Amino acid sequence: MLAVGAQPSVIRAGIAGALGSIAWLSARQRDRWHFLLVGALVLLAWSPYNLLDAGFQLSFAAVVAIFVAVPLAKDWFAGYPLPPGLPEVLAVSLACGVATAPILWLEFGRIPVYSVPANALAAPVVAPLLGLSFAAAVAAPVSTGFAALVAAGNGWLAAYLVWCAHLIAGLPGASVSSAPAAIGLLLLSAAGAGKLHLSRQGR
Numbered sequence: 001m002l003a004v005g006a007q008p009s010v011i012r013a014g015i016a017g018a019l020g021s022i023a024w025l026s027a028r029q030r031d032r033w034h035f036l037l038v039g040a041l042v043l044l045a046w047s048p049y050n051l052l053d054a055g056f057q058l059s060f061a062a063v064v065a066i067f068v069a070v071p072l073a074k075d076w077f078a079g080y081p082l083p084p085g086l087p088e089v090l091a092v093s094l095a096c097g098v099a100t101a102p103i104l105w106l107e108f109g110r111i112p113v114y115s116v117p118a119n120a121l122a123a124p125v126v127a128p129l130l131g132l133s134f135a136a137a138v139a140a141p142v143s144t145g146f147a148a149l150v151a152a153g154n155g156w157l158a159a160y161l162v163w164c165a166h167l168i169a170g171l172p173g174a175s176v177s178s179a180p181a182a183i184g185l186l187l188l189s190a191a192g193a194g195k196l197h198l199s200r201q202g203r
Contacts (some may be wrong), residue, residue: 009059
């Protein structure tokens with residue numbers, strides 16, 4: 001949190017991570033909904049105006065979508081000939097994309113169209129990038145040279161993420177900004193999800 005800044009989404013994740021760690025260390029049961037609600041309570045107690053912050057809205061909408069919609073979406077993709085790990089990436093991206101689209105429209109007047117393929121492209125490097133970042137931070141007090149080497153290698157993963165963002169953003173129709181197009185995109189997403197759900201039930 002100190003490294004990246006105390007934004008609402010970062011504070012929410014930090015609180016959830018801290019509570020989860022405490023529960024694990026004390027061998028207590030963990031309830032992710034409680035962690036999420038405690039994070040919201042802390043943020044709103046600190047400043048009720050956080051409720052109007054786009055980062056607060058997007059972060060909590062995405063997490064709720066992960067809790068509620070991702071298990072269902074994963075069931076939809078189950079059984080299709082997809083590479084290992086890709087169904088979960090697609091499920092998370094689809095659920096979060098649909099959940100956050102209305103907020104993006106209200107806050108920024110624009111909805112991304114290719115968020116699912118963008119996340120599918122970026123997903124393979126996210127975990128290694130985070131792991132190498134922690135490794136560099138741990139190594140820095142012991143050997144700054146080794147930490148710099150790890151960080152330099154990690155820079156290639158970060159560059160790949162930037163390349164993915166530029167590639168997808170440069171595609172024709174990468175986002176919609178008109179109200180009819182936004183409504184049409186949301187309806188099309190809902191219809192596609194419903195059709196996929198019905199097709200999976202029929203199998």
